[in-house]
Amino acid sequence: MRALALLLLVVVAFMSSGAAAVGRQLRFGGKRGEFKILQVADMHFGDGKSTPCEDVLPRQVASCSDLNTTAFIRRMILAERPNFIVFTGDNIYGFDASDAVKSMNSAFGPAVSAGIPWAAVLGNHDQESTLSREGVMTHIVGMKNTLSQLNPAGPHVVDGFGNYNLEVRGVEGSRIENKSLLNLYFLDSGDYSTVPSIPGYGWIKPSQQLWFQHTSSRLQKIYSSKPEAQKGAAPGLAYFHIPLPEYASFDSTNSSGVKQEGISSATVNSGFFTTMVAAGDVKAVFTGHDHLNDFCGELRGIHLCYAGGFGYHAYGKAGWSRRARVVLASLEKTQKGSWGTLKAIKTWKRLDDKKLSVIDAQVLWSKSSTTKQTD
Secondary structure (H helix, E strand, O other), X not given: OHHHHHHHXXXXXXXXXXXXXXXXXXXXXXXXXXXXXXXXXXXXXXXXXXXXXXXXXXXXXXXXXXXXXXXXXXXXHHHHOOOEEEEEOOOEOHHHOOOHHHHHHHHOHHHHHHOOOEXXXXXXXXXXXXXXXXXXXXXXXXXXXXXXXXXXXXXXXXOOOOOEEEEEEOOOOOXXXXXXXXXXXXXXOOOEOOOOOOOOEOOOOHHHHHHHHHHHHHHHHHHOOOOOOOOOOOOEEEEOOOOOHHHHHOOOOOOEOOEOOOOOOOOOOOOHHHHHHHHOOEEEEEEOOOOOEOOEEEEOOEEEEEOOOOOOOOOOEOOEOOEEEEEEEEEEEOOOOOEEEEEEEEEXXXXXXXXXXXXXXXXEEEOOOOOOOOX
């Protein structure tokens, strides 16, 4: 009965939030003109109750397992009432997951049972169990309530598994209800280098960057075209697992949050950051991989953000709470009082402590005060 009551609360929380996903379409809610995204990074889910926690306080060891990760997700859903959940890789820890399907079903279970739309990208550990990298992503795509996609359709082959984009459209009934006001990009940042002369982790390949460029250009063209042509480009957010080398540009003097370990990017720079800067629409990038980093820093108009480690069967730091990142996109009101285009993008983190403490709230992007709509 208690479990059923919790599930009902989660479903009611999502339904009352206002935003919607009609079929495979996400949309801003008309009640508050908002769209909220919960990022879950590095769950490292294994075999459930039998999988022990790593790097927790001595008093936590005996009773701590993957179930703590599940409980944290459920608490976050109830506290934040997200409209969308993004899992940014290392969703399962392959070496300790005896059955990849069972582990994924358990790991993503809270999002599925809550009826909340969700999407996932792969990390470097997801394929180390009983399924290949393609097999893992194929299973994810077939799960309930997911908007994840294996790869873009078309004649050109794109490297990796899980490169796709999703649109968040305007409020239903508004003049711009058919425009995407926030564009979400998901990319497979790979696992490990397959080039003998290049050691270390994988990177976003040229074929993926070309897909991103074409997708961004297409979305910008639609946004500025009739009917209801808009100025500029709709803001975009990018989600993938392995951080870019540019994350090393930040320290405590030019970022919020903390940097407690090195940046485990690829040992080569694929140029994807430059590609995003040139495209002009991406305002923030969200990654995982380095569990002890949770900072956000701005470089050339793009915020590069970590979520911080979420999962309990993952390395961490005893006494340093597991955490999740939240992003809130909000619309502006037009002069006639209806909902218009995007006004601001904010972010904060919540800790898995007694109060689910909120920390490091900041504005990632805001619309110029000189731009006015006359709807």
